[in-house]
Amino acid sequence: MIALYRYVAAGVLHRQLYLPPVLLFAVVVAVGSRGDGGPLLPLYALWVGAMLPCSVWLTVAVLATEDAVQERITRVNARRMWFPLVAGALVALTFDVVMAGAAVFFPLLVGVRPAGPADLMVGFLAQMAAAGTGVVVGLFCARQVILRPGYALLLAAVAVLALLLVRWIPPVNPLIRLLAGGDPASAVIGPVLLADASVAALLIAALPIARRLQRISG
Protein backbone atom coordinates (compact mmCIF):
# COMPACT_ATOMS: atom_id res chain seq x y z
CA MET A 1 0.00 0.00 0.00
CA ILE A 2 2.93 2.34 0.73
CA ALA A 3 4.31 1.73 -2.77
CA LEU A 4 0.90 2.40 -4.28
CA TYR A 5 0.48 5.56 -2.19
CA ARG A 6 3.87 6.81 -3.39
CA TYR A 7 2.97 6.06 -7.01
CA VAL A 8 -0.39 7.83 -6.83
CA ALA A 9 1.14 10.81 -4.99
CA ALA A 10 3.95 11.06 -7.57
CA GLY A 11 1.42 10.94 -10.41
CA VAL A 12 -0.71 13.64 -8.80
CA LEU A 13 2.30 15.91 -8.29
CA HIS A 14 3.45 15.35 -11.87
CA ARG A 15 0.09 16.13 -13.45
CA GLN A 16 -0.74 19.02 -11.09
CA LEU A 17 -4.47 18.34 -11.20
CA TYR A 18 -4.55 19.20 -7.50
CA LEU A 19 -3.84 22.86 -8.21
CA PRO A 20 -7.36 24.21 -8.98
CA PRO A 21 -9.06 22.95 -5.76
CA VAL A 22 -6.03 23.85 -3.62
CA LEU A 23 -5.88 27.35 -5.11
CA LEU A 24 -9.64 27.81 -4.67
CA PHE A 25 -9.34 26.90 -0.99
CA ALA A 26 -6.31 29.18 -0.59
CA VAL A 27 -8.24 32.09 -2.10
CA VAL A 28 -11.17 31.55 0.29
CA VAL A 29 -8.79 31.41 3.27
CA ALA A 30 -6.84 34.46 2.12
CA VAL A 31 -9.93 36.56 1.46
CA GLY A 32 -11.72 35.36 4.60
CA SER A 33 -8.81 36.01 6.96
CA ARG A 34 -9.55 39.67 7.61
CA GLY A 35 -7.41 41.25 10.27
CA ASP A 36 -10.33 42.38 12.41
CA GLY A 37 -9.19 40.51 15.52
CA GLY A 38 -12.50 38.67 15.84
CA PRO A 39 -12.98 35.16 17.23
CA LEU A 40 -11.54 32.27 15.28
CA LEU A 41 -14.28 29.68 15.36
CA PRO A 42 -16.76 31.55 13.08
CA LEU A 43 -13.90 31.98 10.65
CA TYR A 44 -13.20 28.26 10.82
CA ALA A 45 -16.88 27.68 10.02
CA LEU A 46 -16.18 29.33 6.66
CA TRP A 47 -13.14 27.11 6.16
CA VAL A 48 -15.31 24.03 6.83
CA GLY A 49 -17.77 25.16 4.17
CA ALA A 50 -14.96 25.74 1.67
CA MET A 51 -13.18 22.50 2.49
CA LEU A 52 -16.12 20.31 1.41
CA PRO A 53 -16.27 21.20 -2.33
CA CYS A 54 -12.49 21.51 -2.53
CA SER A 55 -12.06 18.02 -1.04
CA VAL A 56 -14.61 16.57 -3.47
CA TRP A 57 -12.80 18.21 -6.39
CA LEU A 58 -9.42 17.09 -5.11
CA THR A 59 -10.54 13.48 -4.69
CA VAL A 60 -12.01 13.35 -8.18
CA ALA A 61 -8.81 14.93 -9.54
CA VAL A 62 -6.56 12.45 -7.71
CA LEU A 63 -8.58 9.50 -8.96
CA ALA A 64 -8.46 10.89 -12.52
CA THR A 65 -4.68 11.14 -12.56
CA GLU A 66 -4.19 7.89 -14.42
CA ASP A 67 -5.57 7.09 -17.82
CA ALA A 68 -8.24 4.38 -17.65
CA VAL A 69 -5.95 1.85 -19.33
CA GLN A 70 -3.03 2.59 -17.02
CA GLU A 71 -5.36 2.39 -14.08
CA ARG A 72 -6.38 -1.16 -15.06
CA ILE A 73 -2.70 -2.11 -15.15
CA THR A 74 -2.18 -0.61 -11.70
CA ARG A 75 -5.18 -2.50 -10.33
CA VAL A 76 -3.84 -5.78 -11.70
CA ASN A 77 -0.31 -5.09 -10.41
CA ALA A 78 -1.64 -4.17 -6.97
CA ARG A 79 -3.28 -7.63 -6.89
CA ARG A 80 -6.12 -6.30 -4.76
CA MET A 81 -8.46 -4.38 -7.02
CA TRP A 82 -9.58 -1.91 -4.34
CA PHE A 83 -6.07 -0.84 -3.26
CA PRO A 84 -5.73 1.94 -5.87
CA LEU A 85 -9.01 3.43 -4.68
CA VAL A 86 -7.77 3.39 -1.08
CA ALA A 87 -4.44 4.89 -2.13
CA GLY A 88 -6.26 7.66 -4.01
CA ALA A 89 -8.42 8.44 -0.96
CA LEU A 90 -5.32 8.54 1.27
CA VAL A 91 -3.50 10.90 -1.09
CA ALA A 92 -6.56 13.19 -1.23
CA LEU A 93 -6.73 13.15 2.58
CA THR A 94 -3.03 14.03 2.76
CA PHE A 95 -3.66 17.15 0.68
CA ASP A 96 -6.66 17.92 2.93
CA VAL A 97 -4.52 17.64 6.06
CA VAL A 98 -1.98 20.12 4.65
CA MET A 99 -4.73 22.51 3.55
CA ALA A 100 -6.57 22.32 6.87
CA GLY A 101 -3.36 22.75 8.84
CA ALA A 102 -2.35 25.82 6.86
CA ALA A 103 -5.85 27.30 7.08
CA VAL A 104 -5.91 26.93 10.87
CA PHE A 105 -2.79 29.03 11.32
CA PHE A 106 -3.21 31.52 8.48
CA PRO A 107 -5.63 33.90 10.34
CA LEU A 108 -3.07 34.19 13.12
CA LEU A 109 -0.44 35.31 10.64
CA VAL A 110 -2.47 38.17 9.17
CA GLY A 111 -3.96 39.58 12.41
CA VAL A 112 -3.79 39.23 16.17
CA ARG A 113 -6.66 37.11 17.41
CA PRO A 114 -7.46 35.56 20.76
CA ALA A 115 -6.67 31.89 20.20
CA GLY A 116 -5.76 28.90 22.32
CA PRO A 117 -4.73 25.37 21.39
CA ALA A 118 -8.35 24.21 21.76
CA ASP A 119 -9.48 26.71 19.09
CA LEU A 120 -6.82 25.49 16.68
CA MET A 121 -7.63 21.84 17.41
CA VAL A 122 -11.36 22.39 16.87
CA GLY A 123 -10.71 24.28 13.64
CA PHE A 124 -8.47 21.53 12.29
CA LEU A 125 -10.73 18.64 13.30
CA ALA A 126 -13.86 20.33 11.96
CA GLN A 127 -12.16 20.90 8.60
CA MET A 128 -11.06 17.28 8.53
CA ALA A 129 -14.66 16.14 9.07
CA ALA A 130 -15.64 18.17 6.02
CA ALA A 131 -12.59 16.87 4.14
CA GLY A 132 -13.47 13.25 4.90
CA THR A 133 -17.05 13.86 3.78
CA GLY A 134 -15.68 15.38 0.58
CA VAL A 135 -13.53 12.29 -0.04
CA VAL A 136 -16.61 10.07 0.33
CA VAL A 137 -18.56 12.19 -2.17
CA GLY A 138 -15.51 12.28 -4.46
CA LEU A 139 -15.19 8.49 -4.41
CA PHE A 140 -18.71 8.12 -5.78
CA CYS A 141 -18.28 10.92 -8.34
CA ALA A 142 -14.93 9.65 -9.64
CA ARG A 143 -14.55 8.48 -13.21
CA GLN A 144 -14.09 4.94 -11.96
CA VAL A 145 -17.69 4.91 -10.71
CA ILE A 146 -19.52 7.39 -12.95
CA LEU A 147 -18.17 7.22 -16.46
CA ARG A 148 -19.87 10.36 -17.76
CA PRO A 149 -18.27 13.55 -16.41
CA GLY A 150 -21.51 15.50 -16.79
CA TYR A 151 -23.41 13.15 -14.49
CA ALA A 152 -20.50 13.11 -12.05
CA LEU A 153 -20.40 16.92 -11.92
CA LEU A 154 -24.17 17.06 -11.40
CA LEU A 155 -24.06 14.50 -8.59
CA ALA A 156 -21.14 16.27 -6.93
CA ALA A 157 -22.89 19.66 -7.10
CA VAL A 158 -26.14 18.27 -5.68
CA ALA A 159 -24.30 16.42 -2.90
CA VAL A 160 -22.19 19.44 -1.93
CA LEU A 161 -25.16 21.83 -1.92
CA ALA A 162 -27.27 19.39 0.10
CA LEU A 163 -24.50 18.84 2.65
CA LEU A 164 -23.90 22.59 2.97
CA LEU A 165 -27.46 23.86 3.01
CA VAL A 166 -29.78 21.16 4.39
CA ARG A 167 -29.82 21.51 8.16
CA TRP A 168 -30.63 17.90 9.01
CA ILE A 169 -27.92 16.29 6.85
CA PRO A 170 -24.79 15.74 8.99
CA PRO A 171 -21.99 16.54 9.43
CA VAL A 172 -21.01 19.68 7.50
CA ASN A 173 -24.05 21.94 8.00
CA PRO A 174 -24.38 21.19 11.72
CA LEU A 175 -20.62 21.77 12.16
CA ILE A 176 -20.79 25.13 10.40
CA ARG A 177 -23.69 26.22 12.60
CA LEU A 178 -21.89 24.92 15.68
CA LEU A 179 -18.69 26.86 14.98
CA ALA A 180 -20.55 30.00 13.97
CA GLY A 181 -22.71 29.90 17.11
CA GLY A 182 -20.24 31.76 19.32
CA ASP A 183 -19.66 28.95 21.84
CA PRO A 184 -16.11 28.46 23.16
CA ALA A 185 -13.93 25.71 21.74
CA SER A 186 -14.21 23.64 24.92
CA ALA A 187 -17.96 23.44 24.41
CA VAL A 188 -17.84 22.29 20.79
CA ILE A 189 -14.89 19.89 20.85
CA GLY A 190 -17.13 16.94 21.79
CA PRO A 191 -19.50 17.23 18.81
CA VAL A 192 -16.55 17.91 16.50
CA LEU A 193 -14.80 14.72 17.63
CA LEU A 194 -18.04 12.80 17.21
CA ALA A 195 -18.35 14.17 13.66
CA ASP A 196 -14.78 13.09 12.88
CA ALA A 197 -15.41 9.58 14.18
CA SER A 198 -18.63 9.32 12.17
CA VAL A 199 -16.92 10.51 8.99
CA ALA A 200 -14.06 8.03 9.50
CA ALA A 201 -16.60 5.20 9.81
CA LEU A 202 -18.47 6.51 6.75
CA LEU A 203 -15.26 6.59 4.73
CA ILE A 204 -14.32 3.03 5.70
CA ALA A 205 -17.83 1.87 4.73
CA ALA A 206 -17.81 3.85 1.47
CA LEU A 207 -14.60 2.32 0.07
CA PRO A 208 -15.91 -1.21 -0.56
CA ILE A 209 -19.18 0.18 -1.91
CA ALA A 210 -17.33 2.44 -4.33
CA ARG A 211 -15.11 -0.49 -5.27
CA ARG A 212 -18.17 -2.60 -5.96
CA LEU A 213 -19.67 0.08 -8.17
CA GLN A 214 -16.32 0.43 -9.91
CA ARG A 215 -16.33 -3.30 -10.61
CA ILE A 216 -19.76 -3.07 -12.16
CA SER A 217 -18.78 -0.15 -14.37
CA GLY A 218 -15.64 -2.02 -15.48
Add this chain to the structure above:
Amino acid sequence: MKLTAVGQRYGRGPLLFSNLTLDLEPGEVVAFSGSNGSGKSTVLGLLAGLLQPSTGTITGRPRCVGLVPERFPAQQRMSASAYLTHMGRIRGLSTAAAQHATQALLERFSFTGGPRSPMRTLSKGNAQKVALAQALLVPPDLLILDEPWTGLDEVGHDVLSGIITETAGRGALVALSRHLAVPGPVVESLRYDLDEARVFHPSPSGPAADTVPAVLIELRRPDGAGPLPEALARRVLPRRPGQETATLLVPQRDRDRLLLAALEAGWSVVFVSRAVTDSNGSSNGGPGSGSAGPPAGGA
Protein backbone atom coordinates in the same frame (compact mmCIF):
# COMPACT_ATOMS: atom_id res chain seq x y z
CA MET B 1 -7.88 -21.78 -14.61
CA LYS B 2 -11.42 -22.65 -15.52
CA LEU B 3 -14.14 -20.64 -17.23
CA THR B 4 -17.58 -22.18 -16.88
CA ALA B 5 -20.50 -20.95 -18.99
CA VAL B 6 -19.14 -17.41 -18.93
CA GLY B 7 -21.11 -14.69 -20.64
CA GLN B 8 -20.69 -10.93 -20.63
CA ARG B 9 -22.89 -7.98 -21.39
CA TYR B 10 -22.41 -4.26 -20.85
CA GLY B 11 -25.25 -2.44 -19.15
CA ARG B 12 -28.56 -3.69 -20.41
CA GLY B 13 -27.20 -4.61 -23.81
CA PRO B 14 -27.23 -8.09 -25.30
CA LEU B 15 -24.66 -10.69 -24.34
CA LEU B 16 -21.42 -10.04 -26.16
CA PHE B 17 -20.72 -13.77 -25.90
CA SER B 18 -22.24 -16.52 -23.85
CA ASN B 19 -21.63 -20.00 -22.49
CA LEU B 20 -17.86 -19.73 -22.84
CA THR B 21 -16.36 -22.81 -21.20
CA LEU B 22 -12.60 -23.34 -21.23
CA ASP B 23 -10.23 -25.34 -19.10
CA LEU B 24 -6.86 -23.64 -19.34
CA GLU B 25 -3.80 -25.49 -18.14
CA PRO B 26 -0.53 -23.99 -16.84
CA GLY B 27 2.02 -23.73 -19.61
CA GLU B 28 -0.65 -23.23 -22.26
CA VAL B 29 -0.74 -20.31 -24.68
CA VAL B 30 -4.33 -19.52 -25.58
CA ALA B 31 -5.35 -16.95 -28.18
CA PHE B 32 -8.78 -15.36 -28.50
CA SER B 33 -9.55 -14.30 -32.03
CA GLY B 34 -12.53 -12.65 -33.62
CA SER B 35 -13.71 -9.61 -35.47
CA ASN B 36 -13.88 -6.10 -34.03
CA GLY B 37 -16.30 -5.97 -31.11
CA SER B 38 -16.47 -9.73 -30.72
CA GLY B 39 -15.30 -9.47 -27.12
CA LYS B 40 -11.60 -10.36 -27.26
CA SER B 41 -10.51 -7.63 -24.86
CA THR B 42 -13.52 -8.32 -22.66
CA VAL B 43 -12.48 -11.95 -22.26
CA LEU B 44 -8.99 -10.81 -21.29
CA GLY B 45 -10.49 -8.36 -18.77
CA LEU B 46 -12.45 -11.24 -17.27
CA LEU B 47 -9.32 -13.39 -17.07
CA ALA B 48 -7.46 -10.53 -15.37
CA GLY B 49 -10.23 -10.10 -12.80
CA LEU B 50 -11.00 -6.56 -13.94
CA LEU B 51 -14.55 -7.53 -14.85
CA GLN B 52 -17.09 -9.76 -13.18
CA PRO B 53 -18.77 -12.10 -15.66
CA SER B 54 -22.45 -11.39 -16.23
CA THR B 55 -23.08 -15.13 -16.27
CA GLY B 56 -21.00 -18.15 -15.31
CA THR B 57 -17.92 -18.44 -13.14
CA ILE B 58 -14.16 -18.14 -13.41
CA THR B 59 -12.07 -20.13 -10.95
CA GLY B 60 -8.40 -20.85 -10.38
CA ARG B 61 -7.04 -17.44 -11.37
CA PRO B 62 -3.31 -17.31 -10.52
CA ARG B 63 -2.25 -14.75 -7.95
CA CYS B 64 0.41 -13.01 -9.99
CA VAL B 65 -1.07 -11.59 -13.20
CA GLY B 66 0.70 -9.48 -15.81
CA LEU B 67 -1.51 -7.41 -18.08
CA VAL B 68 -0.37 -5.80 -21.33
CA PRO B 69 -3.04 -3.61 -22.94
CA GLU B 70 -3.46 -3.18 -26.65
CA ARG B 71 -2.77 0.54 -26.38
CA PHE B 72 -0.63 2.03 -23.65
CA PRO B 73 -1.54 5.71 -23.50
CA ALA B 74 1.49 6.91 -21.49
CA GLN B 75 0.23 10.44 -21.00
CA GLN B 76 2.26 10.88 -17.85
CA ARG B 77 5.12 13.27 -17.26
CA MET B 78 6.71 10.48 -15.22
CA SER B 79 9.67 8.84 -16.93
CA ALA B 80 9.57 5.24 -18.13
CA SER B 81 12.15 4.13 -15.58
CA ALA B 82 10.34 5.89 -12.71
CA TYR B 83 7.02 4.36 -13.79
CA LEU B 84 8.48 0.88 -14.01
CA THR B 85 10.24 1.27 -10.66
CA HIS B 86 6.93 2.30 -9.09
CA MET B 87 5.20 -0.71 -10.68
CA GLY B 88 7.95 -3.02 -9.43
CA ARG B 89 7.54 -1.71 -5.90
CA ILE B 90 3.76 -2.10 -6.14
CA ARG B 91 4.41 -5.73 -7.10
CA GLY B 92 6.48 -6.17 -3.97
CA LEU B 93 10.04 -5.63 -5.21
CA SER B 94 12.52 -3.49 -3.34
CA THR B 95 13.51 -0.24 -5.02
CA ALA B 96 16.90 -1.66 -6.03
CA ALA B 97 15.36 -4.86 -7.41
CA ALA B 98 12.71 -2.89 -9.31
CA GLN B 99 15.35 -0.63 -10.84
CA HIS B 100 17.49 -3.63 -11.79
CA ALA B 101 14.53 -5.43 -13.40
CA THR B 102 13.53 -2.22 -15.20
CA GLN B 103 16.98 -1.76 -16.70
CA ALA B 104 17.23 -5.40 -17.76
CA LEU B 105 13.83 -5.43 -19.45
CA LEU B 106 14.32 -2.10 -21.23
CA GLU B 107 17.64 -3.36 -22.57
CA ARG B 108 16.10 -6.64 -23.66
CA PHE B 109 13.38 -4.78 -25.56
CA SER B 110 15.94 -2.44 -27.17
CA PHE B 111 14.02 0.48 -25.68
CA THR B 112 15.18 3.63 -27.43
CA GLY B 113 12.91 6.23 -25.89
CA GLY B 114 15.29 7.42 -23.18
CA PRO B 115 14.45 5.86 -19.82
CA ARG B 116 14.43 9.26 -18.10
CA SER B 117 12.33 11.04 -20.71
CA PRO B 118 8.69 11.75 -19.84
CA MET B 119 6.52 8.89 -21.00
CA ARG B 120 4.26 11.23 -22.95
CA THR B 121 7.16 11.89 -25.34
CA LEU B 122 7.55 8.19 -26.21
CA SER B 123 6.66 6.76 -29.59
CA LYS B 124 3.85 4.22 -29.74
CA GLY B 125 6.32 1.35 -30.07
CA ASN B 126 8.45 2.44 -27.13
CA ALA B 127 5.34 3.04 -24.98
CA GLN B 128 4.24 -0.50 -25.83
CA LYS B 129 7.63 -1.79 -24.71
CA VAL B 130 7.08 -0.05 -21.36
CA ALA B 131 3.67 -1.73 -21.15
CA LEU B 132 5.28 -5.10 -21.80
CA ALA B 133 8.06 -4.48 -19.31
CA GLN B 134 5.69 -3.61 -16.45
CA ALA B 135 3.95 -6.96 -16.88
CA LEU B 136 7.22 -8.84 -16.63
CA LEU B 137 8.91 -7.08 -13.70
CA VAL B 138 7.85 -10.04 -11.60
CA PRO B 139 7.47 -13.26 -13.65
CA PRO B 140 3.68 -13.63 -13.87
CA ASP B 141 1.75 -16.86 -13.44
CA LEU B 142 -0.82 -15.53 -15.89
CA LEU B 143 0.38 -13.25 -18.67
CA ILE B 144 -2.39 -11.46 -20.55
CA LEU B 145 -1.56 -9.70 -23.81
CA ASP B 146 -4.14 -7.72 -25.76
CA GLU B 147 -3.13 -7.78 -29.43
CA PRO B 148 0.54 -7.76 -28.43
CA TRP B 149 2.03 -7.52 -31.91
CA THR B 150 0.54 -4.09 -32.52
CA GLY B 151 3.09 -1.28 -32.55
CA LEU B 152 6.19 -3.37 -31.87
CA ASP B 153 9.18 -3.26 -34.15
CA GLU B 154 10.94 -6.33 -35.49
CA VAL B 155 13.17 -6.70 -32.46
CA GLY B 156 10.15 -6.32 -30.21
CA HIS B 157 8.32 -9.06 -32.14
CA ASP B 158 11.21 -11.44 -31.74
CA VAL B 159 11.71 -10.69 -28.06
CA LEU B 160 7.99 -10.97 -27.38
CA SER B 161 7.82 -14.34 -29.11
CA GLY B 162 10.69 -15.50 -26.94
CA ILE B 163 9.04 -14.13 -23.78
CA ILE B 164 5.75 -15.87 -24.52
CA THR B 165 7.60 -19.13 -25.12
CA GLU B 166 9.65 -18.69 -21.95
CA THR B 167 6.65 -17.75 -19.84
CA ALA B 168 4.68 -20.75 -20.98
CA GLY B 169 7.77 -22.92 -20.66
CA ARG B 170 8.07 -22.21 -16.94
CA GLY B 171 4.48 -23.29 -16.41
CA ALA B 172 2.64 -19.98 -16.59
CA LEU B 173 -0.56 -19.53 -18.54
CA VAL B 174 -0.42 -17.03 -21.41
CA ALA B 175 -3.62 -15.56 -22.84
CA LEU B 176 -3.61 -13.20 -25.76
CA SER B 177 -5.99 -11.73 -28.27
CA ARG B 178 -5.27 -11.40 -31.93
CA HIS B 179 -6.79 -10.25 -35.14
CA LEU B 180 -6.19 -12.96 -37.68
CA ALA B 181 -5.83 -10.21 -40.26
CA VAL B 182 -2.89 -8.70 -38.34
CA PRO B 183 0.34 -10.54 -39.03
CA GLY B 184 2.33 -11.79 -36.12
CA PRO B 185 4.10 -14.95 -35.10
CA VAL B 186 1.77 -17.81 -34.23
CA VAL B 187 2.65 -18.80 -30.71
CA GLU B 188 -0.62 -20.11 -29.31
CA SER B 189 -1.28 -23.75 -28.53
CA LEU B 190 -5.03 -23.26 -28.55
CA ARG B 191 -7.20 -20.70 -30.23
CA TYR B 192 -10.76 -19.74 -29.35
CA ASP B 193 -12.65 -17.90 -32.04
CA LEU B 194 -15.32 -15.69 -30.52
CA ASP B 195 -17.14 -15.20 -33.82
CA GLU B 196 -17.64 -18.91 -34.30
CA ALA B 197 -17.73 -19.66 -30.55
CA ARG B 198 -15.48 -22.66 -30.82
CA VAL B 199 -12.00 -23.89 -30.07
CA PHE B 200 -9.60 -24.35 -32.93
CA HIS B 201 -6.83 -26.90 -32.91
CA PRO B 202 -3.73 -26.53 -34.98
CA SER B 203 -4.15 -29.61 -37.09
CA PRO B 204 -7.07 -31.66 -38.40
CA SER B 205 -5.05 -34.76 -37.78
CA GLY B 206 -6.06 -35.03 -34.16
CA PRO B 207 -5.02 -34.08 -30.70
CA ALA B 208 -1.47 -35.35 -31.10
CA ALA B 209 -0.85 -32.74 -33.71
CA ASP B 210 -1.87 -29.97 -31.34
CA THR B 211 1.52 -29.99 -29.77
CA VAL B 212 3.82 -30.36 -32.78
CA PRO B 213 6.93 -28.36 -31.81
CA ALA B 214 7.76 -25.67 -34.32
CA VAL B 215 10.30 -22.93 -34.69
CA LEU B 216 10.10 -19.46 -36.16
CA ILE B 217 12.72 -18.73 -38.79
CA GLU B 218 13.37 -15.32 -40.23
CA LEU B 219 15.18 -15.11 -43.56
CA ARG B 220 16.58 -12.23 -45.56
CA ARG B 221 17.02 -12.32 -49.30
CA PRO B 222 20.40 -10.90 -50.33
CA ASP B 223 20.82 -9.43 -53.80
CA GLY B 224 21.14 -12.18 -56.36
CA ALA B 225 19.48 -14.90 -54.29
CA GLY B 226 16.90 -17.07 -55.99
CA PRO B 227 13.31 -17.61 -54.90
CA LEU B 228 12.59 -19.69 -51.82
CA PRO B 229 12.15 -23.42 -52.48
CA GLU B 230 8.52 -24.49 -52.48
CA ALA B 231 8.90 -26.39 -49.19
CA LEU B 232 9.80 -23.10 -47.54
CA ALA B 233 7.65 -20.69 -49.55
CA ARG B 234 4.40 -22.31 -48.41
CA ARG B 235 5.40 -21.79 -44.79
CA VAL B 236 5.98 -18.03 -45.03
CA LEU B 237 3.72 -16.11 -42.65
CA PRO B 238 1.96 -12.90 -43.76
CA ARG B 239 4.38 -9.99 -43.77
CA ARG B 240 3.97 -6.89 -41.68
CA PRO B 241 3.87 -3.59 -43.58
CA GLY B 242 7.41 -2.58 -44.42
CA GLN B 243 8.87 -5.92 -43.43
CA GLU B 244 11.73 -6.85 -45.73
CA THR B 245 12.43 -10.25 -44.25
CA ALA B 246 10.36 -13.42 -44.50
CA THR B 247 9.16 -15.16 -41.34
CA LEU B 248 8.41 -18.88 -41.51
CA LEU B 249 6.89 -21.28 -39.05
CA VAL B 250 8.36 -24.75 -39.63
CA PRO B 251 8.14 -28.02 -37.73
CA GLN B 252 11.12 -28.40 -35.44
CA ARG B 253 11.97 -31.80 -36.91
CA ASP B 254 12.38 -30.20 -40.36
CA ARG B 255 14.29 -27.16 -39.10
CA ASP B 256 17.81 -28.16 -40.11
CA ARG B 257 16.78 -29.54 -43.52
CA LEU B 258 14.76 -26.42 -44.38
CA LEU B 259 17.45 -24.05 -43.10
CA LEU B 260 19.97 -25.83 -45.31
CA ALA B 261 17.62 -25.52 -48.27
CA ALA B 262 17.25 -21.79 -47.64
CA LEU B 263 21.02 -21.30 -47.35
CA GLU B 264 21.58 -23.27 -50.53
CA ALA B 265 19.11 -21.02 -52.30
CA GLY B 266 21.26 -18.05 -51.31
CA TRP B 267 19.09 -16.73 -48.48
CA SER B 268 20.53 -15.43 -45.20
CA VAL B 269 19.27 -16.54 -41.79
CA VAL B 270 18.36 -13.59 -39.51
CA PHE B 271 16.74 -15.36 -36.58
CA VAL B 272 15.72 -18.80 -35.38
CA SER B 273 13.44 -19.06 -32.35
CA ARG B 274 13.31 -21.72 -29.70
CA ALA B 275 10.59 -24.33 -30.11
CA VAL B 276 7.02 -23.07 -29.91
CA THR B 277 3.82 -24.99 -30.50
CA ASP B 278 2.58 -24.99 -34.08
CA SER B 279 -1.02 -23.88 -34.02
CA ASN B 280 -1.28 -22.20 -37.37
CA GLY B 281 -4.86 -21.11 -37.83
CA SER B 282 -4.96 -22.50 -41.33
CA SER B 283 -6.21 -25.73 -39.92
CA ASN B 284 -8.78 -26.51 -37.33
CA GLY B 285 -10.66 -29.19 -35.50
CA GLY B 286 -13.78 -29.48 -33.44
CA PRO B 287 -14.28 -28.41 -29.86
CA GLY B 288 -11.60 -29.88 -27.64
CA SER B 289 -10.70 -28.60 -24.19
CA GLY B 290 -13.35 -25.94 -24.43
CA SER B 291 -16.69 -25.26 -25.95
CA ALA B 292 -19.26 -22.57 -26.19
CA GLY B 293 -22.68 -21.88 -27.44
CA PRO B 294 -23.37 -19.41 -30.17
CA PRO B 295 -23.01 -15.76 -29.26
CA ALA B 296 -26.29 -14.26 -28.21
CA GLY B 297 -25.71 -11.26 -30.37
CA GLY B 298 -24.13 -7.87 -30.15
CA ALA B 299 -20.81 -8.61 -31.80
